Amino acid sequence: MAYDWDKARPPDSLRFFESKWAKRSDPLAYSGVWRFRELLPFAAPESVVTIGEGQTQLQCADAVAKFVGVKPGRLFLQYEGMNPSGSFKDNGMSAAFTHARAIGARRAACASTGNTSASLALYCCVTGLMRAVIFVGSGKIAYGKLAQALDYGALTIQIAGDFDDAMQRVKQVSQRLGIYLVNSVNPFRLEGQKTIMLRVLEALRWEVPDWIVCPGGNLGNASAFGKAFAELLELGLIPRVPRLAVVNAAGADTLYQLYHVRGVRWNDGEPDAAAIDGFFADMDRQKRRAETIASAIEINRPVNLFKCLRALAVCDGVVREATDQQIMDAKSRVGAGGYGCEPASAASVAGAKLLVEEGVIGADERVVCILTGHQLKDPTATVAYHTTDQDQFNKVLGSRGVKRAAFANRAVEVANDLDEIIRAIQLYS
Numbered sequence: 001m002a003y004d005w006d007k008a009r010p011p012d013s014l015r016f017f018e019s020k021w022a023k024r025s026d027p028l029a030y031s032g033v034w035r036f037r038e039l040l041p042f043a044a045p046e047s048v049v050t051i052g053e054g055q056t057q058l059q060c061a062d063a064v065a066k067f068v069g070v071k072p073g074r075l076f077l078q079y080e081g082m083n084p085s086g087s088f089k090d091n092g093m094s095a096a097f098t099h100a101r102a103i104g105a106r107r108a109a110c111a112s113t114g115n116t117s118a119s120l121a122l123y124c125c126v127t128g129l130m131r132a133v134i135f136v137g138s139g140k141i142a143y144g145k146l147a148q149a150l151d152y153g154a155l156t157i158q159i160a161g162d163f164d165d166a167m168q169r170v171k172q173v174s175q176r177l178g179i180y181l182v183n184s185v186n187p188f189r190l191e192g193q194k195t196i197m198l199r200v201l202e203a204l205r206w207e208v209p210d211w212i213v214c215p216g217g218n219l220g221n222a223s224a225f226g227k228a229f230a231e232l233l234e235l236g237l238i239p240r241v242p243r244l245a246v247v248n249a250a251g252a253d254t255l256y257q258l259y260h261v262r263g264v265r266w267n268d269g270e271p272d273a274a275a276i277d278g279f280f281a282d283m284d285r286q287k288r289r290a291e292t293i294a295s296a297i298e299i300n301r302p303v304n305l306f307k308c309l310r311a312l313a314v315c316d317g318v319v320r321e322a323t324d325q326q327i328m329d330a331k332s333r334v335g336a337g338g339y340g341c342e343p344a345s346a347a348s349v350a351g352a353k354l355l356v357e358e359g360v361i362g363a364d365e366r367v368v369c370i371l372t373g374h375q376l377k378d379p380t381a382t383v384a385y386h387t388t389d390q391d392q393f394n395k396v397l398g399s400r401g402v403k404r405a406a407f408a409n410r411a412v413e414v415a416n417d418l419d420e421i422i423r424a425i426q427l428y429s
Contacts, residue, residue, distance in 0.1 A: 001042070001187045001188075001191060003042075003231075005234070005235060008038070009038075010039055010237075014201060016038075017036060027050050028050065030052060030055075031050040031052060031054055032053060032055055032195060032199055033050065033053055033054045033095065036195050039194070039231065040095065040192070040195070042099070042191065043095075043102065048094075048098050050094050051090075051094070053083050053084060053090035053091055053094050054083065054094075054199065055082055055083070056080050056196075057078075058078050058199070058200055058368070059076060060076055061334075062075070063333070063338075064077065067330070067333040068349060069353060069356035070352075070362075070363050070365065074363075074364060074366050075352070076200075076203075076209070076368045076369070077337075078199070078203075078369070079341075080371060081339070081375065082374075084122060084126075085115070086115075086118065086373060086374035087115040087296075087373035088221065088370070089119035089120075091192040091193050092186075095189060095192030096108075096182045096192065098188070100182075101129055105130055105180035106130055107132075108130045108132055108179065109133040109170050109173065109174050109181055110134060110170060111169070111170040112136055113137075113217075113296050113297075113298055114144075114146065114296060115372070116182070116183065117156070120182055121148060121149045121153065124152070131155065132149075132152070132153070132155065133154070133155045133157065133179060134156045135157050135158075135159060135169055136166060137158075137162040137165060138158055141295065142378040142381075144376050144377045144379055163290070163299050167301070167303065171185075183303065184218050184223075185303040189220060190224040190227065190304075194224045194227060194231075196225070197228040200212070208239070209366040209368045210243065210365035210367065211355075212315070213244075213245040213349075213352045213367060213370065214244075214245070214372075215246075215294070215296070215344050216247055216255050216297060216302070216308070217298070217302065217344065218299050218302045218304055219246070219303075219304040220303075222246045222304075222308045223310070223311050225244060225311060225315075226314045227307075244311060244314075244317035244318075245319070246320075246351075247320050247321065247322055247348055247354075248322070249292035249293075249323075249324065249344070249347055250321045250323045250324070251401075252290035252292050252298050252299055253321040254283075255308065256319050258279055259309075259312070260319050262275045263275070264309065265312075266312065271309055276305070292327075292400065293324045293327065293343050293381055293396075293400045294327055294343040295343070295344065296344035325403060326353070327343055327346050327347050328385050330347075330350035330353065331349075331382070331385070332385060332405070332406075332408070333349065333407060335382070336407065336409075339371060340375025340382070341373060341374070341375055342372070342374065342377040344372060345370070345371040346371075348370050348371065349369050352367055385397060385402075385405045385408060386408045386409050387408075387410070388410050388411060412424050412428055
């Protein structure tokens with residue numbers, strides 16, 4: 001989606017948006033998406049759909065910085081788990097619902113590993129504008145996320161297969177029944193997700209960081225971030241763009257394989273189609289399925305692949321993959337620092353650590369890691385990591401290649417005896 005900026009008349013400085021802080025009683029100024037509406041000029045103010053999304057926080061995380069290997073004061077966590085549905089998806093959903101409302105949609109659908117379905121269902125029930133139809137793969141959704149969709153009244157269709165199968169079917173169903181599709185193939189979703197980067201800049205007092213590190217699943221965030229920085233640079237609102245790192249889970253590493261192993265690049269809008277087609281043909285022939293504890297990025301066929309390649313070109317980007325072991329260890333360090341996150345979020349921290357170890361990210365560079373979802377999105381993984389129950393650990397994590405809980409904070413079992421309890425507290429605290 002490209003704008004005619006001469007007609008849209010954006011501000012001359014990002015500091016323009018500071019004036020919105022004094023207008024918090026205005027829903028459009030309160031929203032962390034729509035207070036930047038001059039940079040999303042596709043909707044008239046009166047048509048905007050908002051439920052207060054985007055009240056997020058950028059935390060300077062020195063405890064996590066030590067784990068990653070950068071100096072104190074140089075690592076920041078952009079915590080999107082504070083959104084109404086508990087994930088970054090609300091940024092894009094607000095924008096998509098605004099467009100859907102403008103065209104008179106009555107039903108909205110998505111395929112989901114969990115967060116998109118939770119966000120769609122929430123916006124449907126809170127606004128009363130549409131009925132939610134959600135497609136999930138069998139056994140491929142965390143209970144914390146499925147609980148949201150069910151509680152919010154969505155029609156949930158569970159099919160035999162994984163996210164990629166659900167995505168194929170929801171496209172077919174939406175086309176045949178005229179249902180509004182809200183997966184990140186929808187360009188308005190990405191317009192809303194751009195504002196995550198605007199809030200990062202806002203929190204840094206409009207200074208551009210050296211690195212943005214984000215998980216890579218369907219690649220909507222990476223695509224949106226690249227678009228945000230390309231537009232800001234075009235408008236002269238920033239002097240440079242940060243570098244972008246996209247981190248796949250090793251069990252769902254399509255982008256890593258194409259970019260890092262097969263050398264596929266944006267190439268001025270003409271990426272190597274034969275290499276891409278060949279990769280997916282091999283995947284189909286070998287019947288490879290995505291498999292990772294990071295369920296939110298358990299995706300083999302990212303719908304925003306081409307847009308992400310463009311974002312990597314704009315931001316001189318890199319791609320890495322992190323094992324489930326690395327992801328869960330990074331997740332535990334994020335939690336110990338005070339901001340719990342779902343496993344997929346921790347891929348950004350695990351990837352940053354890898355890049356520091358490789359010397360790609362310098363210890364004194366300013367790094368922003370995106371935490372995409374709340375800790376309680378997938379409590380099963382968290383409890384399994386810290387449990388004393390080896391069977392539970394093996395069932396949830398061992399089957400995904402996680403061999404140890406290097407940073408486990410296990411419960412201490414004691415008898416129901418006052419003296420025993422006091423001795424345990426004195427010993428362990």
